Amino acid sequence: MIAVIQFPGSNDDRDMLFAMKTILGAEASLIWHQETVLPAKTEIVLLPGGFSYGDYLRCGAMARFSPVMGAVQRFADAGGFVLGTCNGFQVLCESGLLPGILLRNRKLHFLCQNTAVRVERSDTIFTSRTKPGEVLWIPIKHGEGAYYADTKQMQRLEDNGQILLRYCDAEGSVTEDANPNGSLHNIAGIVNERGNVFGLMPHPEHAVEEGIGGTDGLKILGSLLDAALARRKA
Amino acid sequence: MTECKDPMVDLELARAHGLTDGEYALILEILGRTPTYPELGIFSVMWSEHCSYKSSKVHLKTLPTTGKVVLQGPGENAGAIDIGEGLAAVFKIESHNHPSFISPVQGAATGVGGILRDIFTMGARPTASLDSIRFGPLEDPKHRYLLHGVVEGIGGYGNPVGVATVGGETQFHECYRGNILVNAFNLGIVDADRIFRAKAVGIGNPVIYAGSKTGRDGIHGASLLASAEFDEKTDEKLPTVQVGDPFTEKCLIEACLELMATDFIVGIQDMGAAGLTSSSFEMASSAGTGIEMDLDRIPTRAADLTPYEMLLSESQERMLMVAKAGCEAEVCKIFERWGLDAVVVGRVTDTGRMVIRSRDEIVVDIPVDPVADNSPELKRPYARPAEQDQRQTLTLESVAPEQDLQGALEALLDSPNLGSKEWVYRQYDQRVQGNTVLAPGGDAALIRIKHTDGTPTSHGLAMAVDCNPRWCFLDPYTGTLAAVAEAARNVACTGARPLAVTNCLNFGNPEKPDVMWQLVESIRGLGDACKAFDTPVISGNVSLYNETAGRAIYPTPTVVMVGRLDDWGQHAVSYFPSADLSIVLLGATREELAGSEWLALRRGIEAGMPPVVDLAHERRLQDLLCEGIAKGTIRAAHDVSDGGLAVALTEMCFTAPDGRSVGASVRLAATLRVDALLFGESTGRVLVATTNPEAVLRAANACSVPAQTIGKTGGERLRIESADTEVWIDASVKHLKKIWERAIPRRLSDGGAHEGGA
Structure with missing residues (x-):
């Protein structure tokens, strides 16, 4: 069972549900932010994109105080699988489940475009359906997506192999030109040290159908589903 | 704060609220007494042009x-x-x-x-x-x-x-x-x-x-x-x-x-x-x-x-x-x-x-x-402006022919009206709700329809908004016909069948008879075109008093056409999807330079009668496109509009959403002056790309739509030449694309060079 957390101001909650239920055939439901516990059978928690609480403070800064986030924290601490996209990534950073922070895009504009991201590791539960070095096309749409952490933290991310996706060009080269928002080290997505919490700015739920954004997003969402099924069998 | 007393209501206060003397008299008659201050406020807003449509109501009733x-x-x-x-x-x-x-x-x-x-x-x-x-x-x-x-x-x-x-449109004009x-x-x-x-x-x-x-x-x-x-x-x-x-x-x-x-x-x-x-x-x-x-x-x-x-x-x-x-x-x-x-x-x-x-x-x-319902309805006087004859006069012979065809093409691509609008739409979320099949940048947007419970259907809806204000200025009736025709054509270019219209009539001060004439003529055009296409007007908005210091905007009736596609997957794109496709031009090119972007940009002239709009032809063209796209014979279709044939061809070379470009080699018979052939904006034309040109020509012939194969896609250059192989334009697609991409960013203070070149 997949829990898609719904904050007031979440936008991609129903799209996440659509990707998981309609496209991938998984069992999934929306969980309201006022809930203090997750459904007993929860195997995956998804934090969708959007503008939780309007993002009038820092993005994600209010959502971390939602009652449901305590439950998400406990779920993650117990090794549960958590994935946050866009605003969900911001919430994960704000609540300390992932290191670093997302700053305003370097030229300050909101940006909606298809982006190429290179898969750095395919030996994780979020990328098992990909090959290392594979280029995925997944759209971004955000105003605050420039990943930032201090030098020491960046070194740790690199040393631990926590960076799973980097912005790249069509050939897979990680270049400054291919960096849409000014993220350090072209970071598009990172995982926590334990490997069970993943945050990314691109929207895999918007790349799940041929003809509507392509299907590269399924490789990520599908990997996660595989991991949950494997755990269920174990 | 202490209780503040409402001011005394009298004729002067009513006038300050934008009410006329006659309207105030009517209020006194309706109430049988002097209105209270809040009542005066209510009448003034409810009877305002914005809420009551008092100037336009009588004309809007004529719409289908x-x-x-x-x-x-x-x-x-x-x-x-x-x-x-x-x-x-x-x-x-x-x-x-x-x-x-x-x-x-x-x-x-x-x-x-x-x-x-x-x-x-x-x-x-x-x-x-x-x-x-x-x-x-x-x-x-x-x-x-x-x-x-x-x-x-x-x-x-x-x-x-x-x-x-x-989707949308972005334009710039002195008016x-x-x-x-x-x-x-x-x-x-x-x-x-x-x-x-x-x-x-x-x-x-x-x-x-x-x-x-x-x-x-x-x-x-x-x-x-x-x-x-x-x-x-x-x-x-x-x-x-x-x-x-x-x-x-x-x-x-x-x-x-x-x-x-x-x-x-x-x-x-x-x-x-x-x-x-x-x-x-x-x-x-x-x-x-x-x-x-x-x-x-x-x-x-x-x-x-x-x-x-x-x-x-x-x-x-x-x-x-x-x-x-x-x-x-x-x-x-x-x-x-x-x-x-x-x-x-x-x-x-x-x-x-x-x-x-x-x-x-x-x-x-x-x-x-x-x-509310029985608010005043005005029959404002209207009259054809005295300058209208002069506006519509243009002797084409007196317009110097274009000497630098490629230079003209580059200048057009560099104009903010024709250049890329990506700077605008990349700032909008085009993806949320997961239905966007054709995103901004093409002729029309296309979305997949989902049921209200989120279950997907196989159907799609296409939509496009259009208006050429210069044409509406030169002739409000023809200009509005053209706006409806173009919006419908854009929708049909995706393969969707036009169904219904909404519109926003932006005009100047209706108290001026010549502005009122523009409005009346425009509504007449809207009605005639929508009747011909069997696309009723189901909603709309009128915005008047769009003028400053006595100078009105050009009449700008923006028209949105919405159409339906049975199978959203079976749609055409507005760019060349691959090499080795035949390029067919549907519709006839006439010697029509009046009202064109070329004439305004290269000669500084905005005069003459805008291009003729043939509604019956447009309808046949829509049918032809919908059928050809449904059958799969037409893979790409792009409306020929602002900037004419040369600009439309260029756009098809480099507007694929994945950034890939495909060149083209085109040969045109010079039956009219070359600048009119390349940059004229005759209506009712669509460029299509197909693997089966014979089938397209046959189908076009069967419904009396003029059609000719003019070239093939492929290579990295756009080459346009005459039938006797005189080269008019020969440029690298990359070079042309760069000009087009920079048209708006280079004019903005931040240089627009933001966010790298992803």
Whole structure:
């Protein structure tokens, strides 16, 4: 069972549900932010994109105080699988489940475009359906997506192999030109040290159908589903 | 603050409210007494041009508004059409011109907010937005600021509410220097048997106020701001601009849709222009009932609001609804869950009167009908402008032929009107809700239709917004025909069949007979084209007084066409998808340079009769495209419009969304002057790319659409030559694309070089 957390101001909650239920055939439901516990059978928690609480403070800064986030924290601490996209990534950073922070895009504009991201590791539960070095096309749409952490933290991310996706060009080269928002080290997505919490700015739920954004997003969402099924069998 | 006394009401105060002497006399007659101050305020907004359509009403009645797909025509918050599978598309376009000129970010934002409320008020989930925006030249720093602000406002509101912006148009012209245009369109999807209407039915039913608290913002936005022209004191009107809160709107959308899935309410209306006043009057008027309301119960965010202010405030994100008696608590609970106020403020009566109390005193007591439905209807005088003959005179022989064809093509690609609009639309969320098949940048947007429970269907909806104001200036009738024809052609280029129209008529001061003539001619064109295409006008908006210091904008009737595609997967694209395709030109090219972008840009001339519009041909062309695309013989189709054949061909080479480009080699028979052949803007033409040109030519021949194979795709260059192999244009596609991409960014102060070159 997949829990898609719904904050007031979440936008991609129903799209996440659509990707998981309609496209991938998984069992999934929306969980309201006022809930203090997750459904007993929860195997995956998804934090969708959007503008939780309007993002009038820092993005994600209010959502971390939602009652449901305590439950998400406990779920993650117990090794549960958590994935946050866009605003969900911001919430994960704000609540300390992932290191670093997302700053305003370097030229300050909101940006909606298809982006190429290179898969750095395919030996994780979020990328098992990909090959290392594979280029995925997944759209971004955000105003605050420039990943930032201090030098020491960046070194740790690199040393631990926590960076799973980097912005790249069509050939897979990680270049400054291919960096849409000014993220350090072209970071598009990172995982926590334990490997069970993943945050990314691109929207895999918007790349799940041929003809509507392509299907590269399924490789990520599908990997996660595989991991949950494997755990269920174990 | 102590109680402030309402001012004395007299003719002078009525005039200051924008009412005419005759209208004030009528008010005295209706009431049989002098109106109270709040009553005067109510009459002034309800009878304003913006709310009453008093100048245009008599002409709008001539438009075709019925048809077998129409579920709701004009008169409600938005129109609705049947799109099959038990679903309806609800859509409308609306202007927010004056507020956006005064305060671009808030003006544009609240324009988007307002049109969204029109859609979800009908029970539909807002699904796709288009924006049609027009500015003065970008060389003017003020207009760079306005462009930045308007785009920020549209994105800053549209993105957080979770509605995809899938297309639009952006233009620049001297005539908008004193009065920009911001027209916002939205389309929503609803179960056809669950469309809600703005009716206060059921005597005794509770009237419920929901959403944001009422403040002092936007008072007289509709009457003083939208219904008068600008002068040098325009900035003083800043307090009449509303302030938007997209987060509240998002919660309001979800709460209302949740509520509308129940049976608790019988009528609902958003508080847009003229706020509480217009929403309550319209609901009572359309049901033939009355309403009693207590202002002391209205949630407020400012202390000591007077009844006058409460009734005229245009604070955003507010709804008024009529619930079934006994369901009040259930209704309020839904809003509370979304963190919104909802309170019972009154009830429906059978008196036909609006009775409003404040502090146990009756402050308003007026009959509903004369204010709302039976508002004054004017037959303003109109006359063809004396300059019209001169405007339409152009001797083509006197126009020096283009000496540098490639230079002209590059200049056109570099003009902000023809250059890439990516700088604008990349700031909008084009993806949310996961239905975007064809995103901005093509002829029309295409979305996949989902059921209201999220189940996907195989159907798609295409939509396009169009207007060529220069043509409408040269001849408002022909120009409007062309706007409808182009919007329909753009929709057909995706493979979708045009179904229905919404429009926003942006004009100058209707009190001037020549402006009024432009409006009348334009409406006549709109009606004729929509009749010919069998695409009824199901909603619309009229924005008058678009002028500053006596100078009116060019007539700008923006037309949105919505069409349906049976199988969204079987659509055409607007670019060359691969090499080795044959390029076929559908339609005839005439020696028509008048009104063209080339003539304006390269010769500085805006004169002559715009190109002829052949409605019967257009309709045959639409059919031909829809059939060819459905069969798969036509893989790409692109409308030939601004900049003519050369620009259309160039665009097809490099507008693939994945950034890949494909060259083309084209040979044209020079039957007319070469600049007219390459840059003329004859209507009714479409470039198609096909693997089977014979089939396309055969089909075209069968329905009498002129067609010729003119070249092949492939390579990295665009080469256009004459039949006797004289090379007119030969350039690398990469080079042309660079010029086109930089057209807007290079003119903006930030250089537009943001966010790298991904």
